[in-house]
Amino acid sequence: MLKKNMTGLVAFATVAKAGTFTKAAAQLGVSQSALSHTVKDLEERLGVKVLARTTRQVAPTPEGQRLLDRIGPMLEEIEHELWSMVDTQSNPTGDFRITAADHSAESLLWPKLRPMLKQYPNIRVEIHTDYQLIDIVKSQFDAGVRLGEQVSEGMIAVKIGPDFSMRAVASPAYLSRKGCPETPQELTRHDCINLRFPTHGGLYAWEFEKDGREIKVKVSGQLTFNSINPIIQAAIDGHGIGYVPEDTVTKAIANGELVSILEEWSPPFPGYYLYYPHRRLSSPAFSILVNALSIE
Incomplete structure (x- = not known):
């Protein structure tokens, strides 16, 4: 069962996260039609639809979302373990999504990430700016940036900016x-x-x-x-x-x-923190990102 479905599960999780077959196919390095067939084969074997398709995008069905919530973290753990086996000193690799408010993105994230990204060309970062206090795990972000008082419990928090008023x-x-x-x-x-x-x-x-x-x-x-x-x-x-x-x-x-x-x-108060789940540190590339942002 697992051997037959592993490729389909990876395909499904990638499409669900990307939101379109076009983006997912580019990430996986396969054709859009091949990716669509892989997901359809998975649905036929499971006997349930896991993706709801429209002309513009795709999204998990309720059944698909339950599956994604269970397998998403597991697939990420496997991927991070594989990363740790490659030559991380000369070629660290990783794709990371960070949610942050516009102020922290403009004043801290970009100025600090700019030199790091030039040094490590195989590390790619997507910065999503908004003020929502979202669940980064459920929303499939690797990390978030918020004021210290807004960081969710159970997360690792690293200070990345000075106190400010x-x-x-x-x-x-x-x-x-x-x-x-x-x-x-x-x-x-x-x-x-x-x-x-x-x-x-x-x-x-x-x-x-x-x-x-x-x-x-x-x-x-x-x-x-x-x-x-x-x-x-x-x-x-x-x-x-x-x-x-x-x-x-x-x-x-x-x-x-x-x-x-x-x-x-208006006295000063603690500034911004990068926060993320414990499992993220299993990726050497993510450790480089954290070190680039940290002031401690």
Whole structure:
């Protein structure tokens, strides 16, 4: 049973992860038609459909998803063990998917990965940017990057960036027109630029702290974005107050486009961590990736 189905299981898992037969065929180095026949043969032997096909993409059926949840980690373990047997010193190889918010991807991941990728051309990395706190195992990511307080339990966490502060900022024109808030509570009377998280569709409640006192403020205004850069530009254009990581507005503050406010309410906090399941360390290439990102 296993000997007949092993090729089909690998084909099925690759297609399910890639989302299309075209991408999966390219990854496996076979033709699309051959790959489709392999999966069909598996379905015929099992007597159940494991993939739902449309004109644009494929996705696991409920039965297929249950199968993928069971065999996916096992196939990855086998692949990682095979990697460990090759000459990892001269030719480390691996494909890795990382989920991260845009700020950490732009400020940490890419600057650190760029020299590593040049040194190790057979290591390939896909960076998926969003703010969702997803289950990286279920969503088939190799690792995630989040603030330390957001890392799931049971994961290995490696610090990859320094502590940093958030900053409330506004243009000089806006502050001249609306006045400058002296406390976080006064923000409720101002035009603020919101950040919406994809998870549950919630708006980010601005977090402040002073002398051990923590305050969360739900702000409102004309504009809401789901990423940081548009918030910064809207603040520069005078549409209201934004609340963003300090390093993203250092230049705009220095050249006078923005003014930092409520600084005494924004102390530094632990920065970003790379987190991943324990089994990932069985891949030598992944260890190289972790070492490239780590600051410890």
